[in-house]
Amino acid sequence: MELKKEQYEQIAECFPKQRKPAKISNLDVLNAALYVMENGCKWRSLPKEYGDWHVIYVRINRWAKKGVLEKAFLRLQQLGIIKIQVNVVSLDSTCIKVHPDGMGALKKNGAQAVGRTRGGWNTKLHMVAASDRDGVIFSLSAGNRGDGPEGRTLLQQLGPADHPVYLLMDRAYEGDETRALAVELGYIPVVPPKSNRKDPWDYDKELYKQRNQVERLFRRIKRFRRIFTRYDKLDVIFLAFVFFALIVDVLM
Structure with a gap:
């Protein structure tokens, strides 16, 4: 299960812009998080093809605490994709x-x-x-x-x-x-x-x-x-996964 580029583009504006070519794009980070969410595995157990697990974990953690995934969820409501x-x-x-x-x-x-x-x-x-x-x-x-x-x-x-x-x-x-x-x-x-x-x-x-x-x-x-x-351990991280699950479910 992976988000496609055209699906990600519907919420792309909600995520921080990457100032320079990054080794791991925002879409790649979301797909890595989707793998963790779907399988319930530890971050350090991510397959190597997703990239450095610690970089991915830090970015998801930062997005969760800044409400980025909540913003993406509300964006889908505004667009009428979530009715x-x-x-x-x-x-x-x-x-x-x-x-x-x-x-x-x-x-x-x-x-x-x-x-x-x-x-x-x-x-x-x-x-x-x-x-x-x-x-x-x-x-x-x-x-x-x-x-x-x-x-x-x-x-x-x-x-x-x-x-x-x-x-x-x-x-x-x-x-x-x-x-x-x-x-x-x-x-x-x-x-x-x-x-x-x-x-x-x-x-x-x-x-x-x-x-x-x-x-x-x-x-x-x-x-x-x-x-x-x-x-x-933290509500803010678990809430971010709930937002992400609702986003993935409606986009896919």
Whole structure:
């Protein structure tokens, strides 16, 4: 799996310009990162044909911390390649196992989105998706954090809807506070009530079937082993890989 030149050109302006002929082009660096993301290997295990692994690692690390891959993701949204102007979106989360290599970030980097659950150390990826190919916005939290509070934070980051949009959510988000926030922001919540609700409400069961689109999107990006398992100590690096996975999925 490799990005072609014509695919890269759609996001090329988001990457720093190389001032002189470099031994490793930006496209070559992205394809090396794609190999690492797809196979889940260590950087030093990169095949030699990709070039010096340390040069590639340093450049990806720099891009991650400067938000370059996030900029490329937003560029694809602006171009309409990632379609976000829709009438229905889905909100959900997925758990990602943290590899021992992803533990032990230095304290100077602050708390990272890693938490202990009954299944071990996990990171949660929360996402609003417009389809099974189009992510709108996402965030990370520790694996032991509740979906409701993190979902509300994500909706606040997403901001008000500029037209009526149905928001499909599972029962983890059926709390009064989450539904009230959705309505306040201009969304129409479609969420089934829990069985112990004293005053349950009706919801559109046919429309609710589309909620599996966000689950299918999780499945698509989790085919990359670097997303299926978290190997990165820092959130900013892991987030960059999630951005990159969404970019690759829509371009290819």
